[in-house]
Amino acid sequence: MQTRVNSTMTVSGAEQGSHCITFVNEKGGTGKSTLAVHLLVSLQAQGHGVAAVDLDTRQRTLSRYLQNRQQYHPQLPAVKVVVPPPSELDSRVEATEQECDELRELVGELARDHAFVIIDCPGSDSPRSRLAMTLANTLVTPLNDSFIDLDLLGQVEPEEFQVKRLSFFTETVWQARQQRALAKLPALDWVIARNRLTMLDARNKRRMNAALEDLQGRMACRYVPGLAERVIYRELFPGGLTLVDLANPQLRGVSMPRMTTSHLAARQELRNFMVALNLPLDGPVSG
Ligand SMILES: Nc1ncnc2c1ncn2[C@@H]1O[C@H](COP(=O)(O)OP(=O)(O)OP(=O)(O)O)[C@@H](O)[C@H]1O
């Protein structure tokens, strides 16, 4: 099902200089919520106003993360996070329309007061996720270094690891692009962020590189190194903390993992990821 863009809302968000970043991959468990929360806290730490929309109304990872943060560390600045409820209407068509209207309105409202709006999508296709793709200035698709995960973007032949055919998901991104073009919105920047990279599988990494180079041209996306596989990303959730917080003076006295060289490398990876996203960071900085 195609999702229409209400140009009035999105243009008004864009006119106010707000930038929408949507994390999407129909494949589950690729790191959408982990990257979303790290980006959110990084932007906030730089003084930018950020709000979040958690479209994963079942798992609610992003909102749970931020609730833990607020509950256990109330000294940290609060983050506005909204989980828009699913419609209760019986008719699927009407329910979809209601959900999409409400999401457009919500993102428009958040865009009025925040420089960045981050949307975290569930690991499945839905009309709301499609709309969130259309609303995005930057679309981030985290991808684990596995051909099973890559198959969701395009099918790869087994000799040269070149792409034979693009996937339904890639087609969905094209539709989002078309919708934005029709609404005369700026083109979206589609970023494939590799996640959970390991040092060990150099051969697999080379093959993934070849396939991604090929995909990059055909899908008008760009792939960037994301995060390496590190235990720290799994440890900080209960306290709602991120790598960015490890050296935060506001958290002096809070029990946290001791900073190691692996954590320093991880923080550098995160900074590199932020730079690679090429976000408009020159706008007004609050606080
Ligand atoms: N770089 C990483 N190193 C180690 N573990 C990671 C890394 N990135 C994510 N994880 C872990 O992988 C799992 C999935 O991550 P996450 O929940 O962020 O993915 P997701 O794409 O949001 O999943 P879903 O589609 O279910 O919403 C989590 O247990 C998370 O802690």
Ligand SMILES: [Mg+2]
């Ligand atoms: Mg998630």
